[in-house]
Amino acid sequence: MIASLAACGGGESSDGNTGGGSKASGEPWILGTTDPVTAVDPAGSYDFGSWNLQYNIFEQLMTIPAGKSDPVGDAAESCDYNDPKTITCKLRSGLKFSNGDELTSSDVKFSLERNIAIADPNGSSVLLGQITDPKTKKLAEGAIETPDDTTVVFHLNAADTTFLKLLSTATTSIVDEDVFPADKLLDDSKVIGSGPFKLSQYKPGEQAVLEANSNYSGDRKAQASQIFVTYFKDPAPLKQAIQSGQVDIAWRTLSPTDLNDLEGKSGVKVIKGEGSEFRYWVFQLQNKAVKEKAVRQAVAQLIDRDAIAKDAYDGTVTPAYSIVPPGFGGQKDSFKEKYGSPNVDAAKKILQDAGVKTPVDLTLGYTPSHYGPNAVDEATELGNQLNESGLFKTKTEDAEWEEYQTLYKQGAYDLFILGWYPDILDADNYLTPFIRDGGFYANHYSNPQVNSMLDKELAETDTNARNDMIGQLQDTVAEDVPLVPSWNGKNVAVASDKMKGVEETLDPTYIFRFWMISKNG
Amino acid sequence: MSAGSGSLPRYIGQRVLLVIPMIWVLLTLTFILLRVAPGDPVSAAVGGKLNEAALDERRAALGLDRPLIVQYLDYLGQVATLNFGKTISDNRPIVDVIRDNGGATLTLTLGAFMIALIIGIPLGLLAGRHRDSARDVVTRIFGVVTYAAPPFFTGLMFVILVAPLGWPTYDIASPMTKFTVEPVTHILLIDTLIAGNFVAFIDVLKHHVLPCFTLGLLLSGVFIRLVRVNLLMTLKGDYVEAARARGIPERYVIRRHAFRNALVPVVTVIGLQVALTLSGAVLTENTFNWPGLGTQLFKYLTARDYAAVQGIVTFFAIVVVVVSLLVDIVTAIIDPRVRY
Numbered sequence: 026m027i028a029s030l031a032a033c034g035g036g037e038s039s040d041g042n043t044g045g046g047s048k049a050s051g052e053p054w055i056l057g058t059t060d061p062v063t064a065v066d067p068a069g070s071y072d073f074g075s076w077n078l079q080y081n082i083f084e085q086l087m088t089i090p091a092g093k094s095d096p097v098g099d100a101a102e103s104c105d106y107n108d109p110k111t112i113t114c115k116l117r118s119g120l121k122f123s124n125g126d127e128l129t130s131s132d133v134k135f136s137l138e139r140n141i142a143i144a145d146p147n148g149s150s151v152l153l154g155q156i157t158d159p160k161t162k163k164l165a166e167g168a169i170e171t172p173d174d175t176t177v178v179f180h181l182n183a184a185d186t187t188f189l190k191l192l193s194t195a196t197t198s199i200v201d202e203d204v205f206p207a208d209k210l211l212d213d214s215k216v217i218g219s220g221p222f223k224l225s226q227y228k229p230g231e232q233a234v235l236e237a238n239s240n241y242s243g244d245r246k247a248q249a250s251q252i253f254v255t256y257f258k259d260p261a262p263l264k265q266a267i268q269s270g271q272v273d274i275a276w277r278t279l280s281p282t283d284l285n286d287l288e289g290k291s292g293v294k295v296i297k298g299e300g301s302e303f304r305y306w307v308f309q310l311q312n313k314a315v316k317e318k319a320v321r322q323a324v325a326q327l328i329d330r331d332a333i334a335k336d337a338y339d340g341t342v343t344p345a346y347s348i349v350p351p352g353f354g355g356q357k358d359s360f361k362e363k364y365g366s367p368n369v370d371a372a373k374k375i376l377q378d379a380g381v382k383t384p385v386d387l388t389l390g391y392t393p394s395h396y397g398p399n400a401v402d403e404a405t406e407l408g409n410q411l412n413e414s415g416l417f418k419t420k421t422e423d424a425e426w427e428e429y430q431t432l433y434k435q436g437a438y439d440l441f442i443l444g445w446y447p448d449i450l451d452a453d454n455y456l457t458p459f460i461r462d463g464g465f466y467a468n469h470y471s472n473p474q475v476n477s478m479l480d481k482e483l484a485e486t487d488t489n490a491r492n493d494m495i496g497q498l499q500d501t502v503a504e505d506v507p508l509v510p511s512w513n514g515k516n517v518a519v520a521s522d523k524m525k526g527v528e529e530t531l532d533p534t535y536i537f538r539f540w541m542i543s544k545n546g
Numbered sequence: 547m548s549a550g551s552g553s554l555p556r557y558i559g560q561r562v563l564l565v566i567p568m569i570w571v572l573l574t575l576t577f578i579l580l581r582v583a584p585g586d587p588v589s590a591a592v593g594g595k596l597n598e599a600a601l602d603e604r605r606a607a608l609g610l611d612r613p614l615i616v617q618y619l620d621y622l623g624q625v626a627t628l629n630f631g632k633t634i635s636d637n638r639p640i641v642d643v644i645r646d647n648g649g650a651t652l653t654l655t656l657g658a659f660m661i662a663l664i665i666g667i668p669l670g671l672l673a674g675r676h677r678d679s680a681r682d683v684v685t686r687i688f689g690v691v692t693y694a695a696p697p698f699f700t701g702l703m704f705v706i707l708v709a710p711l712g713w714p715t716y717d718i719a720s721p722m723t724k725f726t727v728e729p730v731t732h733i734l735l736i737d738t739l740i741a742g743n744f745v746a747f748i749d750v751l752k753h754h755v756l757p758c759f760t761l762g763l764l765l766s767g768v769f770i771r772l773v774r775v776n777l778l779m780t781l782k783g784d785y786v787e788a789a790r791a792r793g794i795p796e797r798y799v800i801r802r803h804a805f806r807n808a809l810v811p812v813v814t815v816i817g818l819q820v821a822l823t824l825s826g827a828v829l830t831e832n833t834f835n836w837p838g839l840g841t842q843l844f845k846y847l848t849a850r851d852y853a854a855v856q857g858i859v860t861f862f863a864i865v866v867v868v869v870s871l872l873v874d875i876v877t878a879i880i881d882p883r884v885r886y
Contacts, residue, residue, distance in 0.1 A: 427585025
């Protein structure tokens with residue numbers, strides 16, 4: 026039905042133009058997702074659903090090609106470090122927004138400056154700390170220079186080798202300064218970008234319609250002339266919709282049970298790509314039970330990640346042996362190197378050597394309402410593993426996500442489960458937020474040597490030297506055990522047999538590159 | 547209020563005035579319950595990403611760090627000036643949320659009512675007419691089961707049965723219909739007619755079938771039991787006995803005397819069922835990914851979006867109160883025995 030009606034599809038574009046003009050001629054297709062959109066305006070969001078629309082509607086200075094981890098030019102021809110605190114970007118010539126306005130360095134500066142100035146409570150301006158004045162909370166004086174229309178120079182507050190990667194995230198999307206207000210968000214349906222697609226219709230919580238942007242001149246060439254994104258509140262109708270062919274792709278988030286059920290069904294294929302989702306157990310170090318390092322090390326010695334992956338997640342996840350997932354520079358399986366396979370005798374020795382009386386009472390915490398229905402299975406599995414060793418006596422408690430956040434910070438659990446998706450594809454994004462002064466989860470772990478090493482690795486421009494430091498930090502985590510890695514998730518989509526290009530875009534960035542995907546007949 | 551003590555206009559006036567304290571109580575309760583519940587809009591959105599200091603900054607930006615009484619008075623002031631503000635979690639004017647999503651809930655509930663009446667009234671009359679027969683027992687069981695079965699279960703059963711046939715199982719229309727039909731009334735069914743797009747009209751109608759049936763079945767259980775009991779009571783009435791004594795054939799007695807009188811209380815009950823229907827709509831909408839106010843309410847509750855939840859609950863309350871008032875007026879008009 027979509028194919029036959031596409032030609033007569035109307036609806037006014039956000040740039041005031043109606044349909045047409047697109048070079049892309051591929052058949053329209055429908056994506057179903059449970060990721061909600063907070064805002065299409067890049068200054069108002071910090072979530073998967075919004076960022077994925079923005080990656081397709083806007084250009085950033087840099088972009089991460091599918092399957093790669095290092096950024097290449099997008100709106101910029103190149104961005105290079107002059108020194109660890111200075112980056113110069115050269116824009117491509119002839120850049121235009123979908124409404125025909127020229128995109129210049131002034132738009133780049135405007136985009137970042139307004140993001141910081143608006144500091145929307147749902148936004149991600151916090152990621153731009155390196156160019157923010159900590160006192161005024163505005164763009165730091167002289168942080169961005171635009172000597173000409175195609176040159177942007179960034180002066181960072183401190184040496185930061187991850188900033189280049191930050192320039193590939195949706196938070197740095199380039200907006201039209203003649204359209205977007207400087208001090209408030211723009212209405213979602215009016216956003217203008219320069220990416221491979223333009224937003225033709227946006228019904229909050231229902232659907233977004235994207236059409237190929239004929240003014241786009243970059244490498245991300247759109248295959249389809251029109252794409253419909255349908256938003257689901259619940260995975261159950263999404264599963265039915267993909268199974269019955271009402272949507273062409275279901276991406277984020279079906280449960281492991283649903284995925285296994287769809288595996289092998291005719292007409293659809295379950296496609297698994299590399300992911301960067303990280304699930305881990307955090308020790309609350311203010312609690313007496315786990316203050317002793319030996320107790321934490323004994324848990325690390327006992328956890329059977331293979332069993333968790335197999336029994337709690339039907340084999341849909343990969344056991345994690347480091348705080349940094351595989352594929353990142355400097356990654357090493359430090360927990361595997363230090364603890365090897367699960368071993369009760371070794372755990373017993375660790376506790377005996379430290380003079381810890383057994384069994385140790387432990388309270389495990391999880392939430393059933395934020396990390397999917399299988400979190401309870403994981404908590405139960407880990408509890409059983411610890412109890413069966415005879416070294417621990419665990420009880421498992423749960424709370425709804427909202428209450429859970431308060432409880433784990435207050436110390437209601439000795440060991441609690443959390444999950445993480447990276448903002449940028451860099452090992453540091455798995456280190457600094459977790460192990461600097463208690464991390465964002467306030468577990469009271471603090472190690473001055475770790476803090477110092479984090480500063481150094483962020484400033485280090487030599488890749489090998491930096492990777493060494495990242496390796497050392499992972500070893501320190503395995504030794505101090507402020508947390509225990511559990512598993513890494515995959516990036517999974519279910520697609521109709523007619524879809525092409527889905528497999529290629531499923532990578533650890535979790536960017537769903539609409540432009541790569543096409544539908545045949 | 548004692549019967550026969552006042553006029554209808556005076557009664558209506560009193561009821562209208564009572565709406566104000568009712569809404570105020572509801573607003574206050576909603577305000578308190580949302581604040582008592584753990585979490586807030588900030589922790590719901592980015593609680594798993596930022597540290598406590600960063601979260602506090604965002605709370606301050608939203609004014610959530612102000613004393614509760616200040617927030618409460620501020621909110622009452624806004625409502626008093628009919629300014630419902632914007633949602634916190636996605637920055638939409640709450641009036642827009644009600645306008646854009648209210649139409650889907652309206653057509654869902656009206657469709658469900660129609661189905662409930664179409665199923666409930668004949669079955670109730672059938673059961674009452676044949677009291678204690680096999681038909682009566684089967685109908686009563688059917689009524690109890692449909693009333694007791696939660697909409698998400700019934701809906702899922704329908705979806706599993708119908709999806710393989712290619713029937714639409716989610717949303718109010720296909721993506722292309724939603725894209726092409728210009729919103730004029732924001733009631734999609736009507737907008738397709740205004741657009742003269744018959745294909746789109748049929749598409750929207752087809753999408754209504756499963757959700758309306760699901761919610762309609764839930765309501766039909768109420769009507770089956772109500773109509774049956776009323777018919778049984780009517781059949782014991784003196785005028786029915788008199789009709790029979792005059793030798794009027796039984797089928798005429800039932801059709802012309804008993805049935806009509808048995809249906810009068812249904813009008814009253816329709817009003818009372820509005821609240822049940824709206825609560826059922828929340829569950830039904832979520833089952834079918836229906837873009838109505840119930841789905842929005844659920845979404846904003848999950849996001850701890852105080853402003854949005856308060857706005858939608860207030861709107862629901864006004865709808866229930868207004869419909870109850872209208873039903874009272876209609877009952878008074880059609881039944882001369884009712885006096886206030």
